[in-house]
Amino acid sequence: MNTPTEMDPIEVKRVKLQVLAREHRDLDDAISALEATGTADPFTIRRLKKQKLYLKDQIAVLEDAVTPDIIA
Numbered sequence: 001m002n003t004p005t006e007m008d009p010i011e012v013k014r015v016k017l018q019v020l021a022r023e024h025r026d027l028d029d030a031i032s033a034l035e036a037t038g039t040a041d042p043f044t045i046r047r048l049k050k051q052k053l054y055l056k057d058q059i060a061v062l063e064d065a066v067t068p069d070i071i072a
Contacts, residue, residue, distance in 0.1 A: 010066060017062040020055050027052040 007015075031048050034040035
């Protein structure tokens with residue numbers, strides 16, 4: 001059989017979007033857990049929050065790339 005072994009570029013972006021969204025949720029859970037303990041280092045929490053913001057920006061870029069432009 002001749003089946004293509006490469007994924008469509010849009011499909012690759014969708015998969016990456018799912019991975020980034022999962023990482024974003026995991027960071028949110030980690031930040032919440034650290035804040036709940038009350039013993040977390042504030043610099044660690046700040047670093048994790050910056051990383052979460054970076055992921056959010058990357059998610060927005062990929063969502064724009066995956067969503068087709070519709071001219072009304």
